[in-house]
Amino acid sequence: MRAGPSQEEIRRHNLGALLRHVHLGGPTSRAELTSRMGLNRSTIMALTADLTAAGLVREELPRETGRAGRPSLVVRPESARVYVFALDVGVDRLVAARVGLGGTILDRRETVRPRGPFSLDEIVGPLAGFARQMHRRTRPDTVCVGVAAAFSGGVGRGDGIIRFGPNMGSTDVPFAEEMTRRLALGLPVKVGNDANLAALAEHTRGVGVGCRDLIYLHGDVGIGGGVIVNGQLLGGHQGFGGEVGHMVVNPRGRPCGCGSLGCLEAEAGERAVLETAGRLGPEMGRDAVRAVVDAADRGDVVAQAALSRVGDWLGLGVANLVNIFNPEMVIFGGMLREVYLGSAAQVRSRVAVDALPPSRGALRLRTSALGDDATLVGAAELAFAQVLADPLDVLVRAGS
Numbered sequence: 001m002r003a004g005p006s007q008e009e010i011r012r013h014n015l016g017a018l019l020r021h022v023h024l025g026g027p028t029s030r031a032e033l034t035s036r037m038g039l040n041r042s043t044i045m046a047l048t049a050d051l052t053a054a055g056l057v058r059e060e061l062p063r064e065t066g067r068a069g070r071p072s073l074v075v076r077p078e079s080a081r082v083y084v085f086a087l088d089v090g091v092d093r094l095v096a097a098r099v100g101l102g103g104t105i106l107d108r109r110e111t112v113r114p115r116g117p118f119s120l121d122e123i124v125g126p127l128a129g130f131a132r133q134m135h136r137r138t139r140p141d142t143v144c145v146g147v148a149a150a151f152s153g154g155v156g157r158g159d160g161i162i163r164f165g166p167n168m169g170s171t172d173v174p175f176a177e178e179m180t181r182r183l184a185l186g187l188p189v190k191v192g193n194d195a196n197l198a199a200l201a202e203h204t205r206g207v208g209v210g211c212r213d214l215i216y217l218h219g220d221v222g223i224g225g226g227v228i229v230n231g232q233l234l235g236g237h238q239g240f241g242g243e244v245g246h247m248v249v250n251p252r253g254r255p256c257g258c259g260s261l262g263c264l265e266a267e268a269g270e271r272a273v274l275e276t277a278g279r280l281g282p283e284m285g286r287d288a289v290r291a292v293v294d295a296a297d298r299g300d301v302v303a304q305a306a307l308s309r310v311g312d313w314l315g316l317g318v319a320n321l322v323n324i325f326n327p328e329m330v331i332f333g334g335m336l337r338e339v340y341l342g343s344a345a346q347v348r349s350r351v352a353v354d355a356l357p358p359s360r361g362a363l364r365l366r367t368s369a370l371g372d373d374a375t376l377v378g379a380a381e382l383a384f385a386q387v388l389a390d391p392l393d394v395l396v397r398a399g400s
């Protein structure tokens with residue numbers, strides 16, 4: 001028979017849980033933590049003392065409470081002292097940010113990335129440069145507790161190798177390894193698929209807070225996705241799960257970059273929107289898609305017809321996902337935010353026809369709350385995962 005968790009294991013678990021509360025919820029009173037965590041006051045006090053001693057949180061008297069009696073101390077994350085680096089490798093931009101505990105973006109750098117084939121160095125070089133610039137500007141008493149990147153490509157579970165992605169000349173790009181070497185911060189760089197991380201970001205900090213089952217659809221040059229089931233990201237056997245963009249919705253449809261025909265991203269992705277609207281040209285990207293939606297709003301019938309057609313395919317994809325996963329919410333992010341806003345009626349009517357009535361009854365269709373930062377916020381949360389799992393252990397290692 002296996003023994004139950006030791007006192008020490010319970011303490012570590014509780015330290016992580018308390019830190020997660022203030023990281024996601026912001027400054028919280030001891031009294032509130034006591035009730036939310038279901039622990040007694042003396043335990044909360046001891047846990048807070050440990051986290052304060054480690055420099056992860058700080059306790060303060062609250063500002064005006066408006067209530068009589070002794071006010072409960074407020075526990076707030078040490079946002080300026082404890083931070084991570086979050087990186088975002090998008091199809092047409094590279095972003096690096098220094099994000100404080102609690103989710104505050106303290107500093108950020110961004111550059112445009114040309115679409116087309118790339119070498120690993122063209123991505124790693126600028127990001128490492130940004131991180132070094134930001135690192136130089138930190139105070140000596142600050143501590144970096146993690147680094148993570150969102151990558152627009154398929155990332156193998158645990159190894160940080162990019163297995164496939166748009167414009168990738170070669171496969172199996174050892175991004176995490178090279179990024180770790182170039183940053184030389186003594187911290188391994190973690191990598192996740194951008195749409196997967198954006199799904200987690202919307203789940204923890206965005207429109208999907210409180211939703212245990214949701215699907216996030218992310219549009220850039222293609223369509224990626226993240227499926228959250230019972231609060232957990234669905235990764236599949238090797239971590240490539242959630243590639244909803246390659247769900248075939250039209251077997252005799254447009255050719256897809258993956259070699260198949262009529263995938264959701266071939267029928268409802270950026271290229272399909274622009275081509276159907278007769279606007280395929282050198283100007284691609286979010287602005288070009290937005291221009292189609294704007295034109296439709298102004299009464300351009302060609303743009304309206306294009307959005308209606310694309311919305312029909314998008315709705316069909318959503319209906320299939322709803323039937324399989326029965327999500328509480330489907331979130332449209334990236335370029336799909338614009339597409340959905342321009343074709344919501346079409347998407348809804350397709351879902352009404354093709355999704356099973358019990359599953360669609362309580363379904364909510366929403367747009368991303370974090371917008372263009374969803375992937376970056378997701379990367380930051382991945383970088384914070386370790387310190388939230390075992391706060392004191394990570395801090396000892398980061399300080400050594």
Ligand SMILES: [Zn+2]
Nearest residue numbers: 246256258263
């Ligand atoms: Zn495909």
